Amino acid sequence: MTQSFVGYKGAGSVALMAAALLSSANAIADESSSFAEAVASGKAGLDLRYRFEMVDQTGVSKKAKASTLRTRLNYATGGYYGMSAFVELDDVSVVGSTQYNDATGLPSAKTEYPVVADPTGTEVNQAYLSYAGLADTTIKYGRQRLILDNARFIGNVGWRQNEQTYDAVTLVNKSLPATTVVYGYVNNVNRIFGEDSAKGDIDTHAHLINLSYGGLTAGKLSVYGYLLDLVNASTASTKTLGARFGGGTPVSADVKALYTVEYAQQSDYKGGAATIDATYTLAEVGAAAYGVTAKLGRESLGGDGVYGFSTPLATLHAFNGWADKFLATPASGLIDTYLNVSGKVSGVKLMAVYHDFKADSGGASYGSEADLLAAKKFGKYTLLAKYAAYSADTVATDTNKFWLMGQASF
16 A cells, blocks of 8 residues: 555654654743644635536447536645644536546446546545745645646646645745746655546656746746656656746737747656656747737647656646647657647636647648647636547547636636
């Protein structure tokens, strides 16, 4: 069984740490009154997110119709000698009947339907202690949300109803001007499929290092190293080292040029297979003018026919098409050439994206995809409609997906 820092599997370690820290604080001040005040001055939150997802996939006999509600409750205490605590519970339930494959791999999964990876259940989504008593430094211990850069390598998969979180110790330091240093040690990844699924969590000894500098006029520079020792899949352990630069430059009062470049090299780490050797590149150019933003990009996840560049902790839904046909990189790699156009009309956010997919090795055409989105905020409320249409050539099958979502945050 995975050894977690927090949650159902490791609550004892958090309790011990809390007791030690509170005992230390008690030696300095009257613990009962100040600690009670910290708890009483905290803030509670409630978030409700309903979503209907329809999937029509060639080769699967039925259409999936997933009607789910995520209820999220959280509480953040006030500060006490630089310390605070945060806890968050999520419940995902089906509204109506279950007409989808929840991707858990359990016997209860309805495999006659296409996959909608929103299993039901109640879990501790986050539960951590935070210490900000050091100059320009915050330390968190426990189950927490991690998003580094654009979440291409380390993310929270926030689109799914059951979020991906990390049992980790993280340190964020901002002592140097315009510089953020992030270090994290992760011993468990709580995946979107839930603790009780056949796919389970990811038991790992991972070191995450990310340094970013935003003091350049032209944009932000990040360098990173992600060392993933995957305990239960040691041959898939990887070391990814890379750099990213992105930003924009005004061309005129109404026009801004946009650009992003990124490069990463991936190799084997710890027990990783010797075949792990691939590169990642991204080149994106665009412009923002008169309320419309357009970007043309080319993202390459290298592959040689044996191994394809791996991103197991990424927010994958945000990349390579919303139909989620490339959650795992093919062995021949993936080149995604895309055009993204977005803007607002009467306060409604609109976006259209077109993807052309092909192999990095051999150049075979995988397929193409068109994605559309419309979203509108009304104070604490958000409404969203989204559509994805994947047309297959040599990978997967034709798939259409449609979403309607409403969210309320208090």
